[in-house]
Amino acid sequence: MRIRVLTSQLVLLAGLTFSAVAVHADEVLVAVAANFIAPMEQIAAQFAKDTGHQAVLSSGATGAIYAKITNGAPFGVFLSADDKTPARLAKENHADATTDFTYAIGKLVLWSADAAKVDAAGKVLAAGQYKHVAIANPETAPYGKAAVEVxxxxxxxxxxxxxxxxxxNIGQTFQFISTGNAQIGFVALSQVYKDGKITQGSAWLVPADYYSPIRQNAILLKRGNDNAAAKALMEYLKSAPANQIIESFGYAICFPSC
Amino acid sequence: MLSESDIGAIVLTLKLAGTTTALLLVLGTPLAWWLARTQSRWKNPVAVVVALPLVLPPTVLGFYLLLLMGPNGPVGKLTQALGIGLLPFSFTGLVVASVLYSMPFVVQPLQNAFEAVHESLLEAAATLRASPLDTFRHVVLPLARSGFATAAILGFAHTVGEFGVVLMVGGNIPNETRVMSVQIYDHVEALRYDNAHWLAASMVLFSLVVLWALYSKRAPGAFRV
Known part of the structure; x- marks a missing residue:
């Protein structure tokens, strides 16, 4: 009897050890564009809860991440701030082109830290009552390019x-405006939006047909090919729980089509 | 090859570093002299503040400057009241930021040089009825000459290499605040690696020349930062 109890305890212990190993066995290093790090942290937490896999996040500018990946950085999945960089990585054989998809579409707003500055139709832009307009670098940042288009x-x-x-980048652009040094500027809706409304200042949500869609694409990198967690994460990004988080941060969803 | 905007960035960088170094030599000399000679209990607090940019990440310094010089910051309110307007996104703003940022690189070599001037020489000059200004010009300056050279070279070179502060308060305006380091960063971000290489290589070359000048100038053991 005593031996049997001991055995069952041993089995239980072994089982616990194994399940603990299984949880940690699959871990993926994810490179995330700086503008998407906040939603991605929530998604990663939910992903861990739902699948047991761990996604370890590293954020940075898309161009800088590209340089790291092409120089051997051990990322398995890349969530870009644009759709060009993932395509380029696929073309250069650093990623699997068949996995490339748009996980979010960015929305552009004209924003001011001053609650009375920006009207709902964006007429403030033509009126010219400002010294500086802040935008992200149009050559490198998709939101900057969109701002110029508008x-x-x-x-x-x-x-x-x-x-x-x-x-x-748009983080720094936001800083210029939030400190009042630029009176108005174009930022990502996700920076000034939480749970359905603008969190501070005043904003004009630029109509989507004023600029070409800001597609943010994700892609499975070479290093993620044999990693179950990397593949699971790519699927998870298309799931309802992930989409819900993405939308709550002021992005539009594009999957399966748009 | 270097494009027109690259050359604009180089010219702007040299202008910024030159202005900053000149200002720092003017402001830093009395400050370094005071630090070298004073017995005041304010000596250490002042020395700590001067040394702060050595330790702080430049982006932190830049971020606080953006807040301080902005419309809601005390410095911003002052400059607006004086009719100067706001400093961020202007060349003047960059000069102010660079003076703070490069301050320890100028003040500390000067202070070391002044401290190395022995008290007895100053006393001897005084007994010969030299005024303090005379003593400074004819005794201290010649003795501290290599300290001035080190201070000027380091102040200039450090301002040329400045990135984080400019990034935070500059706003990347061509020929106004877009300096070399920012231009290189833009090239890399836009994956224009060729252009980046040209500028970056000239910067490496520049740094080598400056350090070479510095190390061949210095007397053994005389240079300490």
Whole structure:
């Protein structure tokens, strides 16, 4: 009797050890574009709960992540801030092109830290009552490129150009505006949005047809090919719980099509 | 090859480093002299503040400057009241930021050089009825010459290499705040590696020349940062 109890305890102990190993066995290192790190942290937590896999996140500028991947960084999955970089990585044989998909579509807002500055139709842009307009670098940041498209469409670009200040990414652009150094500027809705409303200041949600869609694509990298957690994460990004989190941060969903 | 905007960035960088170094030599000399000679209990607190940029990440310094010089910050309110306007996104703002950022690289070599001037020489000059200014010009300056050279070279080179602070307060405006280091960063981010290489290589070359000049100038053991 005593021996049997002992055995069952041993079996239980062994089982616990094994399940603990199984939980930690599959871990994937994920490179995430800086603008998506907050939702991704929530998704990773939910992913761990639902699947037992661990996603370890590392955020940075998309261009910088590209340079790291092509130089051998051990990332399994890459969530980019654009759709060009994943395509380029696939073309250069660092990633699997068949896994490339749009996990979120970014929305652009004209924003001010001043609650009375930006009207709901964005007329403030034409009125010109400001010294600086902050945008992200249009050459490198998709939101910056979209901002230029909007100003061009409104025939205001040449007029505003001398007043532009450029952040290296939308995080820095947000900083320029939130400290009041730039009175208005174009940022990602996700930066000023939580649970269905603008969190601070005033904003104009730019109509989606004023700029080409800001597709944020994810792709399975070479290093993730043999990693169960990496593959599971790619699928999980398309799941309902993930989509719900993504939308709550002010992005649109594009999967399965848009 | 170097593009027109690369050359603009180089010219701007040299202008910024030159202005900053000149200002720092003017402001830093009395400060370093005071630090070298004073018995005041304020000596250490002041020395600590001067040394702060050595330890702080430049982005931290830049972020606080952005807040301080912004419309809601005390410095921003002052400059607006004086009719200067706001400093971020302007060349003047970069000069102010660079002076703070490169301060220890100028003040500390000067302070070391001044401390090395022995008290007895100053006393001897005083007994010969030299005024303090005379003593400074004819005794201290010649003795501290290599300290000035070190201070100027380090201040200049450190300002040329500045990135984080400029990134935070500059706003990347061509010919106004887009310096070399930011231009290189932009090239790399845009995957224009060729352009990045040209600029980066010239920066490496520049650094080598500066350090070479520094190390061949210095007397053994005289240079300490």
């Amino acid at each position: 100003m061009t469409k409104l025939n205001l670009y040449d007029q505003i150009k001398p007043k532009l200040v450029t952040g290296e």
